[in-house]
Amino acid sequence: MKTSQSFRIYFTIKSDKEKDGKAPLYVVVTINKEKCFIALKQKMVDISIWDFGKGAAKGTKNEIKELNAYLEEVRLKLGNCYKELQLKGKLINTKSIKSLFLGEKEEAFTLSSLMSYHNETANKDLKWSTLKHYYVTQRYLKKFLEQHYNATDIYLRELNYKFVKDFEVFLRNHKPKDHQKPLNNNGVMKHIIRLKKMTNLALNLHWIDADPFATYKLKIQKVNREQLSEVELKAIEEKKFGIERLEMVRDMFVFCCYTGLSYVDVSNLEPEHIVTGADGGRWIRTCREKTLIPVIVPLLPKALAILDKYKDNERALYDGRVFPKISNQKVNSYLKEIADRCDITKNVTFHIARHTFATTVTLSNGVPIETVSKILGHTKITTTQIYAKVVERKLKEDMDRLRMRLK
Template sequence: MKVMKAMNTFGVQFIIRLDKLKDGKAPIYARITVNGEIIHFAVKQWIDPKCWDQRKGAGKGNKDDVKIINGGLDQIRLSLGNCYQQILLKGKLVTAGAIKDAFFGNDGEEPNTLTRLFEYHNEQANQTLTWSTLKHYYVTQRYLQKFIEAKLRKRTILLQEINYKFVIDFEHFLRSHKPVDHQKPLNNNGVMKHLIRLRKMTSLALRLDWINNDPFKNYKMKHERVDKDFLTSRELQLIEEKEFTIERLQIVKDIFVFCCYTGLAYVDVANLTESNVVNGIDGEEWIKTLRQKTTIPVNTPLLGVAKTIICKYRTHYRLTKLDRVFPLFSNQKVNSYLKEIADTCGIKKNLTFHVAPNHSDLYFTIMRLFRTFTIIDTFTPWQRLYT
């Protein structure tokens, strides 16, 4: 249903009921009028009829009790006006009864706020998205909460209040936000990721008919091209040959090298089980799995180095009760450990698990051709690429 326009005639007036006099005082009633429809309700205030101005619909005189009554009536008038505006913003039919119900909290529906939209999305997405993906929506929600509280002085906002100005103001807030903890300020693409998630939220609200207009209609995302780091063959060799006495660093180093030789992301390697290691038609071992993020099937040849690393951890004490190929660490921890590994090996690049698959694309194109002709893999991958 579309938002009701200015065609609505809305008014609030206060009257007294002389037919309900009690101890010489009359009860005060609020009269709501919308498009000719009238409804009354008692405001639980009593006044001497001699102190009532019927034309103004308010008490007259300077007595303290009259001033208190008039102050209460002003608050009721303001609250009824807010109820009227909220019904408009929700796109609901405006009636005198609906305003009264909203005033007393009896409208029976939770308002369509940004908070409610995120709660609905997260509840539904919990069935389809992994936690590693879903948690980013919680981060975006926290940034929105900070923005709304800091700039709008509210706890949440109605969805109908989200417009183009809200979007660009939120973008400016993200760009100028300075974290108080150890986190780095957001770069341009980091800002865009939060705006993409907000756009997904508003698109969901459109499909649910919770809003009528797309606030992103005239907004353009501003992505910057980022050149990803690549390791040289020498840098990978330095990592391969380095042995660590600290177990956590050795494990993460081995998993990183494994990713370089398989092209798998860390989350996919972390989920590998023995059942994912199968014999291919060439008689060699392959990894057969699904990308967690995209569920795309992956068939990857298991080369000598990668095969050695798998065998190394088959009897590891941390895997005795787990159906996994490798011991597990959180994504945050492994990237932190990789920075230690890079420093130890004298590598100045920002070493993360996103770097590892970058090395495998060309290599595995060649290797699949080699496997087709049953070439035995006796050289390291970098020797094969450059010989």
């Protein structure tokens, strides 16, 4: 971790470029062992008067005094450049010092300008539920810059494999100060993927020439997605809680176990989304909030029963929704209480309802994966295959059928 920097200035002449007994004068800036030469082009110095040990001209003549006074002006100016970058919280290295000293026009191609541009443009394409995760990644990037570069910003040209790898290590070692858990591997990779998407944007904008991720390999671990078994789902369905908030969250959860809707989609569900299908039954016709893909779901009897239970709910009617409004945080908190009361040891979150619909309710009962994919609103069948677990009951039924055929 870099908390301080070594900064050194000295002057020299390049005698190998001597002409008529004179050589060009250079100022050398060193920061943390990184060195750069800046040519002071207007100055050619007589080799005979130069003191290489002191890095200054030797003698008492007026022209020598003027030269040494000029060197002090240069030293002071470079010191001010260092302080200016420090005060502005910008990346301090030999390139940024040289650029500021020479008054070069700085292109505003920094990581913070890239993040700002991304957020402005992505705001039109991404839902807030997705965009908010980029803000979290960007906060981690700022903490990383402060701890490892002693700066609040970095030029995009400085991004390379080492930067990405160091950011990964930072995320893995980061210990949150609040109640949050440290990031697991896939949590780290999600932040890396968002950084990669932002650098891809920079490449497309021609803000950078080289891809920092060219040789970087993402390490995504396969996760065993959790779902409720038939027994666990039945336990939650039949449990009498006697507490309104738990009853309501249970009903919303079970409704999604039989429809495959996500939390945000069931929260936004309106009475007008319940339509009469060609078969005369009631269906859900809506669009997924996340992808805007149309979703058509025939309502199973248990989902219909819950729907009828809430048709006159005052809180839901006031908001023009099928179910009363409740935050995702509260829903998941109450689900943990529900699971505990039902003696379920799994980490039950609202998204498990969608997994349960895909596995326990549909695929395990012989519904083709293509149909399940359509109901879930997936654009690719490979996405649905993540849910296509072979549960024990289905495996037993398939083997029983095989035994009958072999007889």
